[in-house]
Amino acid sequence: MSSDIPDGPDVSAGAARLERVRIEDEMEQSYIDYAMSVIAGRALPDVRDGLKPVHRRILYAMSELGVSSGSSHRKSSSIVGETMGDYHPHGDSAIYDTLVRMAQDFSMRYPLVDGQGNFGSMDGDPAAAMRYTEARMAPMAEELLADLEKDTVGFQANYDDRLEEPEVLPAAFPNLLVNGSSGIAVGMSTNIPPHNLGEVIDTTVHLIDNPDADVAELMEYVKGPDFPTGANIVGKDAIYSAYATGRGRLTVRAEFEVEETDTGRDRIVVTELPYQANKARIVERIADDVNEGKIEGVADLRDESDRDGVRVVIECKRGANAEVVKNQLLEHHLESTFGVINLALVDGQPKVLTLKETLQHYIQHRREVVRRRSEFDLQEAQDRAHILEGRLTAVRNAEDIVELVQEAEDRSAAKEALVERYDFSEEQAEHVVRMQIGSLTSAEAGEIEAEYEEVQAEIERLEAILGSDEKLDEVIKDELRAVKDEYDDDRRTAIVEDVGTVTREDLVPEEDVVVVMTADDYIKRMPAENFDPQRRGGKGIIGGDPKEGDRVTTIFRANSHDYLLCFTNHGQVYRLKTYEIPEMSRTARGKSAVNLLDLSDGEQITAVVPTDDIDPDECITMATRQGYVKRTACSEFENILSTGIRAAKLEDGDELVDVEVTDGTQDLVVATEGGMTIRFDENEVRKMGRSARGVRGIDLQDGDAVAGLVATDDDDGRSLLTVTKRGYGKRTPLSEYRRQSRYGKGLIDIKTGDRNGSVVDVKAVTEDDHLVVMSEAGQIMRCPVADISTVGRNTMGVVIMDVEDDDSVACMDVIPARTRKEETDADE
Missing domain, CATH: 2.120.10.90 (DNA gyrase/topoisomerase IV, subunit A, C-terminal)
Incomplete structure (x- = not known):
């Protein structure tokens, strides 16, 4: 009977592969692997293009869909679906929230998405559902993607190995500083403030010309963060500390002025709020403090904001000291702290960077992009010159080549005869065989010669760029200046001197x-x-x-x-x-x-x-x-x-x-x-x-x-x-x-x-x-x-x-x- 029972699985081979490990060691290593996955794959931006993977994938998906700044708007749900299905295998709400933020002009100094519909407000109102809103790339986003097709950056397989996605974008401007970034990883976080595009580009150009410049010298060009909501940064010392060490605490103060009404009363009019402040919540808290007696001298509070901007009016009581009321508002509501943590991925590893280090990594990235683009363009130009040389030879020997082709039995024989008689390459022979008779005219020959000269000049220019670091840097600087000329605007955030805390007692x-x-x-x-x-x-x-x-x-x-x-x-x-x-x-x-x-x-x-x-x-x-x-x-x-x-x-x-x-x-x-x-x-x-x-x-x-x-x-x-x-x-x-x-x-x-x-x-x-x-x-x-x-x-x-x-x-x-x-x- 026992011989009729089938043999069980042989577990000896599997047992031989078992390895004994301490559970705390396994937990530690697994947690480190998880942490690094979150750090590198989700929460922190890359120092080169200033984007997290989800931002990069949304922009790349829009590019692949053809949703450019010149196209019509596309349903946000379509963009989110394309991004999630092909590149970002996470929840649609996370992708849509990112898309929304890239379209908010009060969140991004230079929005990367042009939204159409309800994309939220400074009052904390959420955006409409993705099925109701539409979006397309903003022109600034196209500057990040420019030359992507010219082998300027490396590509990697997407999550299911069906497609490829860029590891980083070429980034024609230092987006990490220009738009800033924020995120919470495992055991670390980043909080990089936005800056003025023109100032950052001027600083980058200066650093290319003066590699030994220190932070103090760079601050002659970049004055400090430039928030999309304006307001004021109090004191330069905190800015210098943040730029010199990568960490700092900036005091951001609302912009307001005291006006006198027709009735003789004073009123405080707030026109700009600190970055990331919730306007409705601030107004509500001011009202609560007035009702509880924590703020005295306020007769009325109104939010008169509209599409043109913020306007919060605080009416003072008759005889009230407006300076005292203003100081109470500053102490509790109209002043906030922005903690700078300039943490970004450098070669896949998180690192706290100074202002100079951030720009140095960007410059290094742009040099690599311009070098690879120049090599790509040079190869394209050389290939084109090679074809043009064959066409010129064909034009100059038109009668003989026509006769040779006519005598050939087929296309392959004609190509072999051309290679043998005129020493054409396979590519040249293929091109000549496919030429139309009309292209052998003398007028066509002149056009070919003119194009050939242009291509040769381009080859010389590209070879000069690749053969000289100085010329390569000149290209980078020229392109940065072109971006500045196209998109630069006035600074919104003022830097005011810290004259010390003005207490109520002082007033x-x-x-x-x-x-x-x-x-x-x-x-x-x-x-x-x-x-x-x-x-x-x-x-x-x-x-x-x-x-x-x-x-x-x-x-x-x-x-x-x-x-x-x-x-x-x-x-x-x-x-x-x-x-x-x-x-x-x-x-x-x-x-x-x-x-x-x-x-x-x-x-x-x-x-x-x-x-x-x-x-x-x-x-x-x-x-x-x-x-x-x-x-x-x-x-x-x-x-x-x-x-x-x-x-x-x-x-x-x-x-x-x-x-x-x-x-x-x-x-x-x-x-x-x-x-x-x-x-x-x-x-x-x-x-x-x-x-x-x-x-x-x-x-x-x-x-x-x-x-x-x-x-x-x-x-x-x-x-x-x-x-x-x-x-x-x-x-x-x-x-x-x-x-x-x-x-x-x-x-x-x-x-x-x-x-x-x-x-x-x-x-x-x-x-x-x-x-x-x-x-x-x-x-x-x-x-x-x-x-x-x-x-x-x-x-x-x-x-x-x-x-x-x-x-x-x-x-x-x-x-x-x-x-x-x-x-x-x-x-x-």
């Missing part, structure tokens, strides 16, 4: 301002000079217009360029630049502070400290409503989050009331709403961390609460200014407040009662300072401190501000004499 005048905040978190700033000093006892002027149910809670003076530490009643601290607070008129309500500070419900700013003059060794000293005092090193407030950080831990029901900056040598004066004060050495309060509660500073009576905090020196000569809710106030020399131990009941500072109300705040002042007082209803008054009487501690004070019965003083601050002197000096 905001440095001045003293008054900042007002309400209980409902409306905030604004006003120039302090808007409020002229008045005699005490007046009603003041309107400084705010709180909405119904709202009231003013905070007023403080600051410089427009100050960084402020804003302490709140909840014990949090925020960092804010004064100019970020919107500037508004006296009668304006203000703007919601939610766009500036992340305040919680019921959280209000109770103290503000400018940080410009703070020494890290100094302390932030805080007082709470329930009488706690704490000192924390200023260094702990250096890194403040946008959501704020904790400044003090508070007991339930307690609030942070006031803050002072102290240096360890001062006394602290704590004042209460009931008119009591206590003065003690700040060193009685030890330094502690931000999360600490503090220690008892004053022993409060029932129903009393802390109103303010002052830091003073023994010999500073200042007075303690106290202001009450009904608008009363007084000055008392700080020397009258003797030093005590911490956590005492203190001394009487001012008599409080129904007439003058409780204490609002206290400040240390000099004779030359000015007081700014504001009521809850928005009345504001500025008066000289010197107008306020200096009296003893236990008095009621005098009327500073005449407040209405249903109103009361909300807050106060002091404009120091030093600041007012600086204002006067600036005016002078």
